[in-house]
Amino acid sequence: MTAKDKILYFLYLHRTGLTVTAFAAFVLVFPLVEDNPYTLGLTNLIALYALVVLGLNLFIGYAGQISLGHAAFFGLGAYGSAIATTAFNLPPWPAMALVAALVALVALVVGLPALRLHGHYLAMATLGCNIVVYTVLVQWHPVTGGHSGFSGIPPLALGDFVFDEEGRFHYLVWSFTLLALLASLNLVRSGVGRGLAALAADETAAACLGVDVRSAKVKVFVLSAVFASLAGSLFAHCYGFVSPDSFGIFRSVDFVIMVVLGGLGSIWGSLFGAALVTLLPEWIEVFDTYKDLIHGLILVLILMFLPQGLITGLADLLKQRLALYRRRLESRDADA
Amino acid sequence: MLTLEGLSKNFGGLPALQEVSFRLRGGDITALIGPNGAGKSTLINCITGVLAPSAGRVDFLGRDLTGLPAHEVTRSGIARTFQNLRIFPRLSVLDNVLCGLTLEAGRSFFSAMLRLPPLRHRERRLRLRALEALDRFSLADKAAWPAGILAYGDRKRLEMARAFVGEPQLVLLDEPVAGLNAAETAAVGREIVRLKSEGHTLLLVEHDMDLVMSIADQVVVLDSGRCIARGTPAEVQRNPLVLEAYLGRMEPTA
Ligand SMILES: Nc1ncnc2c1ncn2[C@@H]1O[C@H](COP(=O)(O)OP(=O)(O)OP(=O)(O)O)[C@@H](O)[C@H]1O
Ligand SMILES: [Mg+2]
Numbered sequence: 288m289t290a291k292d293k294i295l296y297f298l299y300l301h302r303t304g305l306t307v308t309a310f311a312a313f314v315l316v317f318p319l320v321e322d323n324p325y326t327l328g329l330t331n332l333i334a335l336y337a338l339v340v341l342g343l344n345l346f347i348g349y350a351g352q353i354s355l356g357h358a359a360f361f362g363l364g365a366y367g368s369a370i371a372t373t374a375f376n377l378p379p380w381p382a383m384a385l386v387a388a389l390v391a392l393v394a395l396v397v398g399l400p401a402l403r404l405h406g407h408y409l410a411m412a413t414l415g416c417n418i419v420v421y422t423v424l425v426q427w428h429p430v431t432g433g434h435s436g437f438s439g440i441p442p443l444a445l446g447d448f449v450f451d452e453e454g455r456f457h458y459l460v461w462s463f464t465l466l467a468l469l470a471s472l473n474l475v476r477s478g479v480g481r482g483l484a485a486l487a488a489d490e491t492a493a494a495c496l497g498v499d500v501r502s503a504k505v506k507v508f509v510l511s512a513v514f515a516s517l518a519g520s521l522f523a524h525c526y527g528f529v530s531p532d533s534f535g536i537f538r539s540v541d542f543v544i545m546v547v548l549g550g551l552g553s554i555w556g557s558l559f560g561a562a563l564v565t566l567l568p569e570w571i572e573v574f575d576t577y578k579d580l581i582h583g584l585i586l587v588l589i590l591m592f593l594p595q596g597l598i599t600g601l602a603d604l605l606k607q608r609l610a611l612y613r614r615r616l617e618s619r620d621a622d623a
Numbered sequence: 624m625l626t627l628e629g630l631s632k633n634f635g636g637l638p639a640l641q642e643v644s645f646r647l648r649g650g651d652i653t654a655l656i657g658p659n660g661a662g663k664s665t666l667i668n669c670i671t672g673v674l675a676p677s678a679g680r681v682d683f684l685g686r687d688l689t690g691l692p693a694h695e696v697t698r699s700g701i702a703r704t705f706q707n708l709r710i711f712p713r714l715s716v717l718d719n720v721l722c723g724l725t726l727e728a729g730r731s732f733f734s735a736m737l738r739l740p741p742l743r744h745r746e747r748r749l750r751l752r753a754l755e756a757l758d759r760f761s762l763a764d765k766a767a768w769p770a771g772i773l774a775y776g777d778r779k780r781l782e783m784a785r786a787f788v789g790e791p792q793l794v795l796l797d798e799p800v801a802g803l804n805a806a807e808t809a810a811v812g813r814e815i816v817r818l819k820s821e822g823h824t825l826l827l828v829e830h831d832m833d834l835v836m837s838i839a840d841q842v843v844v845l846d847s848g849r850c851i852a853r854g855t856p857a858e859v860q861r862n863p864l865v866l867e868a869y870l871g872r873m874e875p876t877a
Contacts, residue, residue: 479732
């Protein structure tokens with residue numbers, strides 16, 4: 288091998304790690320270039336949503352399941368951290384871990400029966416779960432503050448460095464999102480990830496190859512709930528305020544739209560989907576006014592024409608065309 | 624190696640298998656034949672845990688597999704292919720075969736997410752083995768293709784590659800040459816003989832009698848869910864019950 292080949296091979300071998308490193312470097316310098324708090328506020332929100340969407344994409348996109356209830360786990364994370372740090376005066380970091388563990392438990396209890404269901408039934412079950420959580424948040428006034436929510440949640444801090452303004456949040460939330468990104472990318476490149484993709488395509492075939500279908504589904508559901516819970520905790524600490532309206536079923540649907548726009552099973556696409564849905568209303572006025580209508584329309588159109596979601600759908604199409612084209616070339620060579 | 628004792632399966636009261644008993648010897652090719660609807664696929668499904676048998680016992684290497692879920696059966700060393708192809712069309716050809724190595728790839732979400740060097744090396748080893756398997760089924764040049772665009776014959780071979788890559792102790796092939804042309808059938812036949820010579824044990828469901836008679840060590844004949852004959856190919860060919868099952872069935876349709 289020449290030196291050039293070696294470098295190219297190294298780049299190829301570590302392409303995922305290198306891309307993530309490059310992206311991390313970009314995130315690192317971003318606040319130096321762009322210090323407008325409003326813009327940073329938006330990118331922070333993107334990071335928070337992306338954290339949820341990464342997990343949800345593993346569950347929906349990779350494992351081929353459906354959840355219309357992930358805002359519930361997002362909300363449980365947020366309220367959990369909020370209540371633990373205000374009412375119980377727990378320090379924020381341990382509270383965050385504790386809440387994530389509790390949410391994992393909730394997801395396990397919900398997932399064990401619900402994941403026996405498929406398709407519409409699973410969608411309804413998760414939707415129902417979201418509605419229950421939302422109703423509790425609204426009704427359990429003494430603890431949750433009811434409709435108006437409550438404020439005064441302390442910010443997170445590392446020693447004396449308090450994450451109390453957008454520039455600092457930036458590093459906090461993006462660290463989490465980047466770690467989740469790396470973990471997700473690793474997961475899908477492993478046997479576990481292939482097992483999830485296999486069970487999404489054909490549960491019987493996957494089981495006959497040794498995939499424990501039930502347990503894999505439950506595990507990925509719990510994992511996605513933990514991601515959502517962490518995002519929720521960060522949300523509560525960043526804004527210092529929570530109210531039930533951030534965690535209703537429409538937020539769940541938004542998450543699904545982000546997954547679908549990013550492409551089912553596309554990890555990087557999750558970032559794209561989260562960014563697009565967050566930014567579009569900023570860029571174009573109508574998106575803001577008719578948000579729910581347009582979101583619904585996007586969802587229907589994409590699922591009609593690109594059932595794999597926008598990015599993955601286009602990529603699949605491209606891959607297939609390329610391979611078919613090569614196949615045709617080869618058969619022409621063989622004939623000649 | 625594999626012993627079936629009085630295996631029965633009812634679908635809503637209708638018997639698809641009735642008291643089927645036979646045993647497979649290690650290193651043999653056993654052919655399972657019978658007219659359409661005889662229950663051959665149902666038998667394979669009952670062995671592999673896709674269906675739970677209504678009665679009877681499946682014993683594999685001294686272990687009772689009856690009623691175990693499919694992934695547990697696979698874990699004990701049994702692999703299979705499907706009559707109606709079940710490849711994963713969106714995954715690449717290589718990833719399809721890698722799915723056949725699920726048992727060796729590890730189940731832990733944690734270690735998968737961390738992807739520490741041991742896992743990385745294991746992945747690389749598995750990838751090499753998958754490529755080797757693709758090579759022996761002449762699919763290596765298509766490794767990067769999405770499996771969905773493969774031609775029918777290639778898909779059949781991909782399923783075989785996926786079943787064999789994990790070095791299972793027993794492989795159940797449900798009609799591996801159905802729908803293939805003569806040349807492809809002969810090629811698959813040669814591959815099966817080669818696998819046997821390497822010590823694999825196979826159970827083969829097949830309608831192609833020439834193939835069955837030329838490669839099987841033992842033939843088991845099912846008719847309407849009953850095991851009506853078993854023996855060497857020559858014995859079975861002379862068995863009047865078998866002739867009746869095949870010929871008797873043909874008269875009304877012919
Ligand atoms: N899931 C099922 N539910 C109800 N009946 C079934 C089911 N699967 C198979 N059967 C019935 O059981 C009988 C045996 O079917 P099976 O598929 O095992 O036959 P086979 O021998 O594999 O036939 P072929 O040669 O056509 O593949 C058939 O009458 C079929 O209709
Ligand atoms: Mg059959």
